[in-house]
Amino acid sequence: MSNLVKLQKYLSLKYYQYEVTTAIYILEPWEKCCINTLVATGLCLSLYTSFIYIPEYTKSFFRLVFP
Numbered sequence: 001m002s003n004l005v006k007l008q009k010y011l012s013l014k015y016y017q018y019e020v021t022t023a024i025y026i027l028e029p030w031e032k033c034c035i036n037t038l039v040a041t042g043l044c045l046s047l048y049t050s051f052i053y054i055p056e057y058t059k060s061f062f063r064l065v066f067p
Contacts, residue, residue, distance in 0.1 A: 019025040024035050 019032075022035075024032050027035065
């Protein structure tokens with residue numbers, strides 16, 4: 001079995017686990033799309049702010065601790 005098929009099965013399993021854990025498997029397809037869009041937007045915004053603000057906060061923390 002190729003690595004691409006293994007990756008596809010792994011991602012399919014993870015998506016199924018996500019649907020079952022969050023109980024979105026009972027929603028209609030358009031509702032799933034809306035919820036998944038909100039989750040993806042929240043994740044992207046969190047990653048963006050982490051990359052932008054954490055380095056500056058770390059610098060200011062070290063300046064405070066080690067003057």
